[in-house]
Structure formats: structure tokens, C-alpha cells
Amino acid sequence: MKKVFLTCALIALVWGLGYTAELEYFQVHKPQAGMSADEIMQIEYFTKYTKFARDIELNGKAYFIDKSGSVRERSTQRIRITLGRKSDDVAYKDLVTFTSPQVKGLGSLTWTYMNPKKQQDSWLWVPSLKKIRKISAANADDSFMGSDFTNEDILTRRFEDETYSLIKEENFAGYPCEFDKKTYSKDAPCFVIECKPIRSPWYYSKRVLWVNKNTGAGIYEEMFDSTGRMFKTIFKDYQIYNVNGKEYPAQVMLEVKDMRSGHRTVITNSDIKFDQGLSEDLFTERALMQSRW
């Protein structure tokens, strides 16, 4: 009987630890001195997916630049609602609508679940069909909407997908952006963390990530292939938005470079608004169906 009780207590403790590992939604979490690589990365993911905010709205512009300098543009309007709801396991819902003429009206609704093993549900409004298509989740290593990001880089990579080790702490040397020729984040204090994917073989063998100590945001990463050669760099510029007394870090510019193809993608976000009280009704098939284009 005693053994059964002890076993139950142990299970409860482990279960409890599991839950405490999940950071509390709608709070801003920042790294603290002495934190482990795992703790820092939990904050990094939390910040990346804006789980601190109840909702976010922004206008995005993507520039696809090939090695000859030819530029293709796409613009989007994006809204997200964070739910962190255990009853139906929904972590957050995203609605992305293309506003540029090439694919005007193309809309994508995505529900992301809290269970890291569960894939997202996605629906697409296809203007050429004038109807909604439920779509199979794209593979994690596929390009995200034609950019140099993979779906995993933007949407699907979770804390549980990698193992982490803290390499060093240093001030970031600064990122010379090719897009606007400015240098970003010079001397930002950072943790440098090595992230290795659990899945093997995978399209990268490791990535080295610079996490800003002040915000918990991953600002720069280098990705390496199985031969140890760096094949991609990603830079993210964050700005702090003061919302109801809280400091929300928001991605305002991203630049990713693929060394193999010489192709670059730059994404700029503007008109960012947090916590407007967006209704969950906006993240339904019915809302997608109302697309006019």
C-alpha cells in the first residue's frame, strides 16, 4: 500500500513538474541569470509565438530576392489569438490573408495545438475555386509560403523538438542587414545556445542561436547541415511595444539567407497592434468564407 502511495505521489510530482514547465500564458517572461539552456529556450519559444499577448494584428510584407537581385513581393494581413485552452487543446489560432495582387484574397486559417505531437489544422480559402479547402499540413522542412524559411522555422518547431546546451554568453556583434544596409542589435547581451534536433536525419544537424538576455527573443541563428557546413542564417529584429504597462517584444523585421541558393527573404511587419480583444469568431471557416477576392 505504501509502495502504491509512493508511486502515485511520484507520478503526481512528475505530472506537476510537467505542468510547471509550461510557462504561464499572457505573462511576459524574461530570462534570468543562472537559467539553464532549457529554461531560456522555453522563454524563447514563448516569446516567438507571442503567447504573452491575447491577440496580435499586423501587416506583413515579404521580399523574395534571388541572387541576381530580382525581387518579388508579397503582402499579408495577419491576426492571431492566443487561447492556451486545455479543454480543446488549442494553443493559438492564426489567420493570414494575402493582400498583394498576385494572390490577393488567398487566406490561410491555422489552429495550433498545445500537444507538441499534434499537427496543426489548416484551411485555405482558394480564390480560383472560391471555396475553402482543408489542407494537409505541409511538411516541416518545406518552404514557408515560398520564402527561405521552412514551415518549421515559422510555425511548427516546438521546444520539445530539440535538445539545448548553453555555449557562452556574449554581446552580439551586430547584424549587417543587406536589405536596408543598417546594422542591427549591436552589443545586445545574449545567451548563445546550441540546438540539436531530436529527429535524425533531419535537414539540419544543429543551429546556434543568440537569445537576447533582455527580452528572451532569439535574434540571430546559424543553421548547419549534416557535414557541419553553415547553410542558412536568420536574423530577427524585435521592438518593444508598451501595452497596458507590459513590455511586449514584437518581430518587426526578419532576414533569412540561404547560402546554397544565394536567395534571401526579408519580412517586414508594420501596424502591429496587441490585445485589441479580437473575437475568436474571426478564426473560423465562416470568417474565411467571407473573403471577397
Add this chain to the structure above:
Amino acid sequence: MVKEGERMKKLLGALILFLLTSLTAAYAGFDFSGYLKNETSLRINEFNGDLTKFKNIVQLAGEYQFNEDLALFSKVRYWYDAMYGFRDEYDAGQRYQGHVQRTDWLRDCYLDYNNGPWFLRLGKQQVAWGQSDGIAILDRVNPFDLTEYWLQDFEDLRIPLWMANLNYAPRLNSNLQLLIIPDFEQSTAAYPTAPFVFYSTSRYENWRLAQNEVDVNIHYPAKRFENSTFGLQWSDKIGDMDYTLNYLSGYYYSVRNYTILVSFPLRRWKVERSFKRWKMYGASFNRTITNEGPLQGTTLRGDFAYYDDEPMYWGNPITASSSGIKRLDNIFWLIGIDKYVVTNWLVSFQFAQYILQNSKPGATTSAANYYFNPYTYGPQDPQENIFSLKISTDFMNERVKPEILWSLTDDNQGRVSPKVTYELKDNLFLTLGIHYFYGSLFDSNGQFRDQNQVYGNLKLTF
């Protein structure tokens, strides 16, 4: 006079463009978009490069958002197919297929009103039901323009209608849709001499021209409210599965000639075309398997429709003459599977069955008595098995998008359509492709086996 008219149209186009640009600059709530497109195709059967299409299209769409709840949207499209002017043998089709017909230039014109759980879309529009891709099972709210067979995008195939589209969401993720459609248009087929004219249409035209005189009487539904089409769709979720329940009641959009020889007072032919009412009961579903396992990432989707009193014509498919009409209760269902394999290769497979009610077509037992397909009026099997396989992917950051579609039936007839779209530069797209048809002359695809074509589309968006 013709040149004057053309000049006026160009001037009008320039004025609309100027007006839209000015409106966008002047009003924050105004937005517009559009494209210029050329579609060119060459018949390749005899490798002599017959031009079968040289269509130039301009489309403009504009939206004005009065406030968060109210918006006006309109889309206009004009096209001109110069092929009919280039080639003498297509002269007969010029009037009907050389340029946009009647009010078809107005593709959308509606007012959207949103208020809490209520959503109303009032005006000319199209409504798409169902989960099938390229096969119209539940997608029967609007009639179809089949002047280019089923080769166009479904947005272009559907003929928009004036309707009231009322929606109410009693709870999150559910929706009740009521459609009231007082407008009526018939599904259209290609005019004789056009490249994609149905075999049955050509036969009828040959017969008609051989007669001294033929009285053609088309009986459209009278313009009364009770002759409207009514539709109802309930959408909801059960767990991870989306489903709909559908109901449609109205006039069938296709009609076949019924030919009578009147002997008195003078011996002459009389052709009657009368539209009939029918009902459709249906359901659809889709579900993506999101949980971990070998099927993770697989999407399953399906449509089921029960056609109540579907008007079916029967007769001799060789002479393509209709001997009569029967009202059948038919079933059309489909199951589809989609899955990404090897990073970004999307494979979509569909299987559908169109099952006619167990009934003999005519009074005679002649083998020449067949039911006709409701759209093509080719012979229709009592049970048609339809398969389709589509594989698509992309390269160079989605700049190059190849795709291949193979659709076929169990009668060894079908179509293979590979294509590749290349984004030449920002806003400029080039599509090159082939349509290859095979099968018997009397089958849906087989009848176009002499119309195999290579095509190129150039599209500039703005």
C-alpha cells in the same frame, strides 16, 4: 462603326482604371485589384499548330468598406477571343464565343453586412458547396459555363447569380446558411464550330441546318418568387471533423431538346426545351489526421448527394437525339485523400461514383437507348466510376509550380493535363500546359480527342 465601338471600350477601360486608382488614393476604405491575361492554345493532333484560342481578358475588382460591418464588392471582366476573327471556319461561333456575352461581364456585385452571429451577402455572387475537386457533386448552387469544357478554374466555370445569402452562427465554428435565388441562368455549352463543342450539340446543329424550318421553343421558369432556387447548408464540427448538411431545391440548370414532328397543317419540326425542378440532399466532410502516427498529415474529404427527380434525357447517342425524359433519383458520392510526401509534393486522389436509379431508359429495349450525361449529353453509364489523381509541387521559392492532373472513368476515357507556372517577375506569370484527351467519341473526354492542345497563359496582376 465597329472600330468606333472598340475605341469606346478601350476608353471606358482606361476611365475605369483611372477612377479606381483615384478612389484608392482618395478613400482609405477603397481597395482594388485586377489582371490582364492572354490565353493562347494550339491544337496539336495533326501537329499543324491550329490556333484554337487567342483570348485577351481584363478583370477589375473593387471593394469599398463603409465601416467594419458593411462593404460593397464588385468584379467586372471583359474578354475578347481574337481566334474567331482569325479563322474563317470559326465565323459561326464569333457572335456567341468571340467576346463576353450579355451581363456575364459582371462577375460579382454584392453588399456584405456583418453583425455578430449574422452575416448577409446580397447581390450577384457564386456559392461553392462540397469538398470535391474538379467534380461538381454538391457544387450545384450556380450553373456552369462549359464553353471550354471543364478546363477553366471553377471560379470562372460558375455562372454567378443574383441571390440573398443569409448566414447565422448559433455557436463558434457552426453556421446555418440560407440561399434565396430568384435569378435563373442555364448552364451553357460551346456553340457549334467552337473547339469544345459537345458532340451532341454538333449533331443537333447539323440536323437543324438540314431542315427547312424548325420551331424552337425554350420554356424558361417564369419570373415568380416560387420559382426561385432555395438552398440550406448547416456546417459544424464533430471533434476534428468538419461536416455540412445540404439541401437545394430549384430548377435544373441543364435542359435537352425534345423534338416533335408536327404534321398538320404543314409538316415541320418542333423543338421543345423545358426546364424542370429537382431537389438535392447532401452532406460533406473533411478531416486531417493530426495525431501522431503513420497517417499523420493525411486529409480525408468526401461528398455525398442524393439527387431527387433529376431530369435525365435518353435516346440514341450516335444520332444524339433525345427520345424522352425521365425523372430519376440518383446518387453521386466522392472520397478524396490528400497528403504531402517528400517535403513539398502534394498528392491528391479522388474516387467518385455517379449511380443512376435502377431504371430502363426508354420503352424500347434497343441497345441504342442510353441516358445522357446531364452536361455533355453523351451516353451515361448506370454506374460511372470516376478517378482523379493530381500531383503538384514547387521549386525555386515557389517561383516554378508544376502540376499534373489525370482524370479518368472506368470506360477507359479521360484527360491528362500537365502544366507549369513560372513567375517571370513580380506580378507577371507564364503558364504552359497540355490537355490530352482520350477515349471514345461518345464519352465526356473522348469526344475531344481531336482537340488535344498545348496552351500558354500570360497574366499580369495589379
